[in-house]
Amino acid sequence: MTTAAAAADPENTLLLELKDGTVVVELRPDLAPVHVARIKELTREGFYDGIVFHRVIEGFMAQTGDPTGTGMGGSGKNLKAEFTNEPFLRGTMGMARAQNPNSADSQFFICFQPARFLDGQYTVVGRVTSGMEFVDKIKRGVGQSGSVPDPKDKIISMKVQADVQ
Numbered sequence: 001m002t003t004a005a006a007a008a009d010p011e012n013t014l015l016l017e018l019k020d021g022t023v024v025v026e027l028r029p030d031l032a033p034v035h036v037a038r039i040k041e042l043t044r045e046g047f048y049d050g051i052v053f054h055r056v057i058e059g060f061m062a063q064t065g066d067p068t069g070t071g072m073g074g075s076g077k078n079l080k081a082e083f084t085n086e087p088f089l090r091g092t093m094g095m096a097r098a099q100n101p102n103s104a105d106s107q108f109f110i111c112f113q114p115a116r117f118l119d120g121q122y123t124v125v126g127r128v129t130s131g132m133e134f135v136d137k138i139k140r141g142v143g144q145s146g147s148v149p150d151p152k153d154k155i156i157s158m159k160v161q162a163d164v165q
């Protein structure tokens with residue numbers, strides 16, 4: 001584990017187990033307290049375990065968090081936007097949403113590279129502090145939509161670090 005990961009607040013650190021290794025995400029409750037609380041709640045329920053990366057666009061991002069695997073599903077609880085001026089950089093974890101700014105639910109994405117056109121229009125919930133090389137290995141989609149052919153890569157498990165013994 002990296003020094004940055006060890007120094008982080010375990011209550012606001014996610015551990016995403018992917019096929020190639022563990023990704024450590026530092027959550028940002030200072031930027032998006034409602035979204036961070038909801039992600040931790042769903043994580044603790046095991047909601048994200050086994051969910052696929054259904055939309056992965058080369059040079060942009062990898063998106064997950066839909067239990068149907070289609071990009072149309074979620075947990076059933078829309079969240080009010082918590083937009084900030086925090087930039088979308090490589091490793092930023094943001095909340096996916098529909099056209100309505102207040103439609104984020106359980107889906108999130110991790111940026112492969114800076115995506116500054118998202119700044120102020122999507123909710124930033126965290127940043128990868130370790131394991132970005134494993135995010136880089138997520139199977140890419142095809143076409144402009146980025147939908148991924150089967151078999152899709154998935155989150156093997158997702159835990160709040162404070163809950164891991």
